[in-house]
Amino acid sequence: MATTLEAPGWLEPERLEDVRGRVPMVYVEAVPVRVDHLGRVTRVGFLLRPQSDGTLSREVVSGRVLLGESVREALWRHLTKDLGGDADPQLPPTAAPFTVAEYFPDPTRAAQHDPRQHAVALCYVVPIDGEAAPSQDALDFAWLTPEEVASPTIAAELSPGHAVLVRRALAHCGVAA
Amino acid sequence: MATTLEAPGWLEPERLEDVRGRVPMVYVEAVPVRVDHLGRVTRVGFLLRPQSDGTLSREVVSGRVLLGESVREALWRHLTKDLGGDADPQLPPTAAPFTVAEYFPDPTRAAQHDPRQHAVALCYVVPIDGEAAPSQDALDFAWLTPEEVASPTIAAELSPGHAVLVRRALAHCGVAA
Amino acid sequence: MATTLEAPGWLEPERLEDVRGRVPMVYVEAVPVRVDHLGRVTRVGFLLRPQSDGTLSREVVSGRVLLGESVREALWRHLTKDLGGDADPQLPPTAAPFTVAEYFPDPTRAAQHDPRQHAVALCYVVPIDGEAAPSQDALDFAWLTPEEVASPTIAAELSPGHAVLVRRALAHCGVAA
Amino acid sequence: MATTLEAPGWLEPERLEDVRGRVPMVYVEAVPVRVDHLGRVTRVGFLLRPQSDGTLSREVVSGRVLLGESVREALWRHLTKDLGGDADPQLPPTAAPFTVAEYFPDPTRAAQHDPRQHAVALCYVVPIDGEAAPSQDALDFAWLTPEEVASPTIAAELSPGHAVLVRRALAHCGVAA
Secondary structure (H helix, E strand, C coil): HHHHHCCCCCCCCCHHHHHHHCCCEEEEEEEEEEEEECCCEEEEEEEEEEECCEEEECCCCEECCCCCCCHHHHHHHHHHHCCCCCCEEECCCCCCCEEEEEECCCEEEECCCCCCCCEEEEEEEEECCCCCCCCCCCCEEEEEEEEHHHHHHHHHHHHHHHHHHHHHHHHCCCCCC | CHHHHHHCCCHHHHHHHHHHHCCCEEEEEEEEECCCCCCEEEEEEEEEEEEECCCEEEEEEEECCCCCCHHHHHHHHHCCCHHHHCEEEEECCCCCCCCEEEEEEECCCCCCCCCCCCCCEEEEEEEECCCCCCCCCCEEEEEEEEHHHCCCCHHHHHHHHHHHHHHHHHHCCCCCC | CHHHHHEEEEEEECCCCCCCCCCCEEEEEEEEEEEEECCCCCEEEEEEEEECCCCEEEEEEECCCCCCCHHHHHHHHHHHHCCCCCEEECCCCCCCCCEEEEHHHHHHCCCCCCCCCEEEEEEEEECCCHHHCCCCCCCCCCCCCCHHCCCCHHHHHHHHHHHHHHHHHHCCCCCEE | HHHHHCCCCCCCCCHHHHCCCCCCCEEEEEEEEEEEECCCCEEEEEEECCCCCCCCCECCCCEECCCCCCCHHHHHHHHHHHHHHCECCCCCCCCCCEEEEECCCCCCCCCCCCCCEEEEEEEEEEEECCCCCCCCCEEEEEEECCHHHHCHHHHHEEEEHHHHHHHHHEEEEEEEC
């Protein structure tokens, strides 16, 4: 984790906790996809991660934008940290996100929530050209077809917020899942 | 300012200053426009505001998203505060911004900068159907044609960050300014 | 139908048939919505129309762009013809569609097909501020909530192409249907 | 030109001329770009082509969508025909264009016109990962920086319609040209 420790925007846990109680946090979220030569999405990539309640959950890439860091730099940092240095993520030429996800601590507030904080996440679909080698905090990484993502079994394994996010990403890409 | 004083996300100046030194701030920016019945932009609205250096500058609507406030609520709050309660802003049905503006304290970092803070702004074009009556901190409000906006005289009166923002907004709307 | 008869781009049926066999047709499709003051979609509007096979089907607004007609003019013409002159459609300030729907005569080619022709449709979400009074070729017009649209009963009444289109429109608007 | 001759949507010149007088043509336009690892545009690619009036003009990739051809297939066909088989174009995962360009035969109608026809063009920014080897109808192909594109010398060499298109593409990509 040398990268984030050295980054000027990094905060000690108690300071981060304090800031989280005062302003919304800026996040980036990236839905990793495999595309064919015509740009059509053929697979969506998911990390399998243990949750704080002891369960396992499938997630896409997500993380905070640090002080002084650009949105593109944050996307690159989280993608290469979560998927490894050989992932070769193809960041889009526009910085306009396809959607904005708003996470509130209050679960009744929106379909997407986060018990820790109020976060505003800029969301992107990012084609991955290289090989994904998930970082050690993930138990597994899997490429699933859009049909598999829509199946009840897999849908139940997604974190609720990311299930919404991935459905929106596939709709944006014109995939009739 | 009763609205913001009562809002739970409001912060005392010294606390806000402290938070600004730790994380990027979430902002919304709205380019107010008049449109004809076909949705074509005919005018762009600018507030004339005194700057901290004593000069005057033309600006569009811009402000912070408070803790617990949604992006749409922040847009509505800033638009009605800056343009008055009869402005009747037509917020877009999608929350995806047409662009993201990143303001850094370092002026060499990007075309858009802010000496006070690192801010990530979600930017929208918002048609105004009602009458704009600018709030008291603005000296004037004016609707300008896209040709006027592009003229050197007016361009020089825009804050540099908002000059870039408005050019991008007009390009997004297909106005050949 | 005086408007279209007089339009220079209008074609007699046999000529239109001939052209349809040679090039893709340009269409516009508009998903009519009711929005609240924050721009959030609260209702989606559907026309109930008899189909060529004798069944009834719920549809959104759709029609051809004529020779010499702009995309915005075509949107306005079809919206006011289908929903009446008091509908007051709020055309978006950008002409970039939220999605492109491609209809092919071959039903195995895509989720959206059209036995008559190859059509490329530019798709928009259009808030309706006025009263919708459907034209005589429609049996009914109804505003449905996003939850109703997602219910199996209503979903079965939508034409297959428009079911896909409306799901994408709601995803684009951040409605978790 | 074997590719287009064999394509079912290909039309003999006189038939194409006839159809052009009846309906708008569907086009795709692609602005070829080089991007860095963060997705930022560093160069824009232009073909130098002789025009019908004897002058030379810089252009981006543009062409018709044939009957039965998808928008993505048309983009791929025109990109690989104009830039060669080793260009390795990275088609975007979404089929929603960043803008729609409308070309009318009447030059007073819009900033973009085409004396031959009424065309509706879906426009995309397409990163090129490989080597561009322009086809024989082009005299040259050059990668220019955004600053060069904005210079008066180069701006004067662009076809008027594509000058507008490229400015909109750079604005969409957040390049302050």
